[in-house]
Amino acid sequence: MKLFGKYLLILFKSQMQYRSSFWLLSFGQFIIPFSVFAGLYFMFERFGQIQGWNFFEVALCFGVIHMAFAIAECLGRGFDMFSTLIVNGEFDRLLVRPRGTIVQVLGSKFEFTRFGRLLQSLSVLVWAISRLGADWNFMKAVTLIFMIFNGVCIFMGIFILMASMCFWTIQGLEVANIFTDGGREMAQYPINIYQKWVTRFFTYVIPFGCVNYLPLLYILDKTEGPSAQYMILPLAGCLFLIPCLLVWRFGVRRYRSTGS
Known part of the structure; x- marks a missing residue:
């Protein structure tokens, strides 16, 4: 973690070399997601509810998943851009260093401008909590x-899987953005x-349902039976990260240099 902290400090200093650009990008990351949230608001303004869910209940779900994505995008940007390391042969340099490749790839790229998106999702989350009236x-x-x-953890796991495919495909696969x-x-x-097939896939394969719906x-006190099982279900995200x-x-063990 000390090494990772040094990576972050170096990246922060480099991104702050152009401060106006940094703050404008951060502001853009804060404003742009509001268009998505505005669409959500106007849909509920027109229809009132969706299958028994009201606006603030869905807003809480919205805030949780967008906040998780913003944090994962900050941390996992190195995996998202991993194909460039493979194409340029720069991954070879990571392999000869006396530290794990996971830490090095995490520290290779960190988007501090994504804090704008994080702040936007946090504001939605706080607003939804204040208006829900839940016990x-x-x-x-x-x-x-x-x-x-x-x-x-789920989003980070998907980023890692996307990066792992580069060991065989060299270039990143855009189809992975589906997930x-x-x-x-x-x-x-x-x-x-x-x-139902969508619900099952995103509960048992990629367990988004275990971190937002259940x-x-x-x-919201909508459970039937013991509530303890619903409290521990989010841990499926950590389990998803293991495979x-x-x-x-x-993939690392079977990596062959591109020879660049």
């Missing part, structure tokens, strides 16, 4: 933190509004 307690607050943290950008857009709503039922790291290790 909050300590365990519900912990569950909400689990939802955000494990949402970060990052597409997953974010899908998971900003409770997943029970979709077809724990949300517990927070992603194993795929990464498998």
